[in-house]
Every structure is written in C-alpha cells, then in structure tokens.
Amino acid sequence: MKAIVLEKAGGVENLLYKNVNQPQIKEKEVLIEVKAIGVNPVDYKVRRNDQVLSAIYGEDRPAILGWDIAGTVTSVGSEVRDFKIGDRVFGMINFVGKGNAYAEYVAAPQDQLAIIPDNISFDHAAASTLAALTALQVLQPNIKKGDRVLIHAGSGGVGHFAIQIAKSLGAYVITTSSGTNKDFVMSLGADEHIDYRTQVFQDILKDIDFVFDVFNGDILLNSIKVVKEGGSIVSIPTPDFSDEILTFAKERNVQLSFHMVQSSGKDMNTLKELLENRNVTPHISKTFTFDEMSKAHQQLESGRTVGKVIVTV
Numbered sequence: 152m153k154a155i156v157l158e159k160a161g162g163v164e165n166l167l168y169k170n171v172n173q174p175q176i177k178e179k180e181v182l183i184e185v186k187a188i189g190v191n192p193v194d195y196k197v198r199r200n201d202q203v204l205s206a207i208y209g210e211d212r213p214a215i216l217g218w219d220i221a222g223t224v225t226s227v228g229s230e231v232r233d234f235k236i237g238d239r240v241f242g243m244i245n246f247v248g249k250g251n252a253y254a255e256y257v258a259a260p261q262d263q264l265a266i267i268p269d270n271i272s273f274d275h276a277a278a279s280t281l282a283a284l285t286a287l288q289v290l291q292p293n294i295k296k297g298d299r300v301l302i303h304a305g306s307g308g309v310g311h312f313a314i315q316i317a318k319s320l321g322a323y324v325i326t327t328s329s330g331t332n333k334d335f336v337m338s339l340g341a342d343e344h345i346d347y348r349t350q351v352f353q354d355i356l357k358d359i360d361f362v363f364d365v366f367n368g369d370i371l372l373n374s375i376k377v378v379k380e381g382g383s384i385v386s387i388p389t390p391d392f393s394d395e396i397l398t399f400a401k402e403r404n405v406q407l408s409f410h411m412v413q414s415s416g417k418d419m420n421t422l423k424e425l426l427e428n429r430n431v432t433p434h435i436s437k438t439f440t441f442d443e444m445s446k447a448h449q450q451l452e453s454g455r456t457v458g459k460v461i462v463t464v
Contacts (some may be wrong), residue, residue: 154234189219
C-alpha cells in the first residue's frame with residue numbers, strides 16, 4: 152500500500168511517499184481502507200520537531216504520522232463485535248502513540264471508532280475527530296445550561312466545534328476571532344463576538360463561568376481576570392503553567408486545569424449523535440488530495456485556516 156512516511160523531522164519535503172506493507176490487525180482491531188484524513192496542527196508540530204517525533208515514535212523510522220481517519224472496514228479481528236466488513240467508520244486512532252493515518256489502510260482498535268452517520272460524508276467525518284473530540288471532552292464535564300462560556304479562537308478547528316457543542320449544552324457563548332470571521336462564528340451559534348485585533352476581551356467581559364483556552368501565556372492570564380469566583384478554565388496547549396498564572400488563579404479562586412484529548416469510541420458515538428441531529432456541522436476550509444499532503448501542512452502552518460483541513464485518499 153502507499154503511505155506517507157517520515158525518515159527524519161523537518162520541513163514538508165521530508166514527507167515521502169513509499170510502498171509499505173499493509174498493517175496486520177489484532178483480535179480487537181479492524182482494518183480500514185482510508186477515504187479521508189483530518190490534518191491537525193499537532194501533525195506539523197510532530198513532523199518538524201525531532202524531539203516530539205521521537206517522544207511519540209521512539210527511534211522507529213520511517214514513521215507514519217496522523218490520527219484522524221474516516222473510511223471503510225475491510226477486515227475485522229476475531230474479537231470485534233461492534234463492526235463488520237463494509238461499515239463506514241471514523242475516529243481519532245491511537246492518539247497517545249503511533250497513529251499511522253497517512254496511509255491507504257490503517258489498523259484501528261474497535262473501541263476508538265464509531266459508525267459514520269448516513270447524512271455525513273467521509274470528508275466531514277474525518278473533520279469531526281480530534282478537534283471535535285477535544286471540544287467535547289473539555290466542555291461536556293465542565294459546563295451546564297445557562298453558563299456564560301468564553302471560547303477563544305472560535306473560528307479554528309477546535310473552536311468552531313466548541314461553539315456548537317457549548318450551544319448544544321445550553322450555554323451562553325462568547326467567542327474571540329478576527330473581525331473577518333465574525334459572521335462565521337455567529338452562524339455557528341455564538342451569542343457574542345469579540346474581535347481580538349480591535350477589542351480587549353478582559354476589559355469587556357466579567358462573571359464568566361468557564362473559559363476554553365487554546366493559547367496559554369498572556370491570553371490565559373487575562374482570561375483569569377474575567378472568570379467569576381469559583382469558575383474554571385481548561386487549557387489545551389500545554390500542562391506547563393507559569394508561576395504567575397498559577398498564583399493568580401489561586402488568588403481569584405479560579406480552577407485551572409489542562410486537558411489532552413483521548414481516543415474514545417464512546418465519545419465518538421456522542422459526536423455521531425450530534426452530527427446526525429445536526430447540532431454540530433464541521434466546516435472544511437481546504438481539501439487536498441493524498442499527493443498534496445505537504446500543501447495541507449503548509450495551509451495549517453499559515454495560521455489562517457477557518458475550520459478544518461482534509462486530505463482525501
């Protein structure tokens with residue numbers, strides 16, 4: 152089968168196309184013929200950083216990147232009960248490990264997948280994986296109906312899902328983005344928009360119940376200022392918070408935590424229901440072919456992506 156491999160970290164020129172052996176599935180895995188791949192910022196960050204690449208893949212080379220897939224089941228392990236040959240499935244596979252999604256076929260654990268709803272294409276299913284799971288896993292345990300929620304970067308991959316999921320949970324949603332993307336984020340259901348280029352959110356907002364942080368640094372520090380006493384913030388970039396941020400959060404009685412997304416078939420099935428009911432609709436900014444993976448990485452690295460980037464196989 153054809154796969155995109157990485158012999159060493161570096162630029163997009165290091166993404167190489169090679170013929171490799173088709174993966175062998177284990178008892179609780181299924182083999183998927185990949186139809187679409189979701190590409191995320193973590194992909195290019197792993198690609199260009201040797202330390203991060205080695206942390207995930209060890210010294211095994213070549214490495215096959217990628218975690219977000221949608222495709223058709225072509226074979227099932229002896230202990231697989233939830234899927235059969237021919238099923239259309241999607242999921243974020245093996246996130247804490249070797250995802251191997253940049254390939255024509257992928258072996259995936261059955262407990263990390265869900266059936267794609269009939270009303271959803273492979274492209275839109277692949278878009279509704281890592282970013283959507285992140286939003287769901289951060290928001291579902293932390294907000295309730297009527298909460299005032301601030302979501303930073305609402306036009307991004309995670310952010311545009313977060314707006315929709317927060318609204319489905321009954322929250323009042325305020326989001327930040329550039330003014331160019333105001334109409335987009337408002338169309339997702341946001342109740343208020345703040346243009347980060349012309350407005351200072353910490354001077355405008357107060358009594359926020361929950362903040363979804365995607366930046367850390369000064370934005371996280373300023374987010375603490377707008378949260379009411381007893382409120383909370385979940386940040387996703389890194390678990391490393393500065394002493395200043397930790398001290399300030401404690402002084403204001405704001406609960407601050409880090410979340411790393413986890414592969415989960417249970418949560419994928421929740422997303423399946425949200426997609427079926429049209430409570431969540433993924434936005435695909437750009438679609439590239441498998442032979443254009445380098446362009447997909449460059450698009451994400453530009454920092455100007457609204458919604459998701461997809462690669463079709």
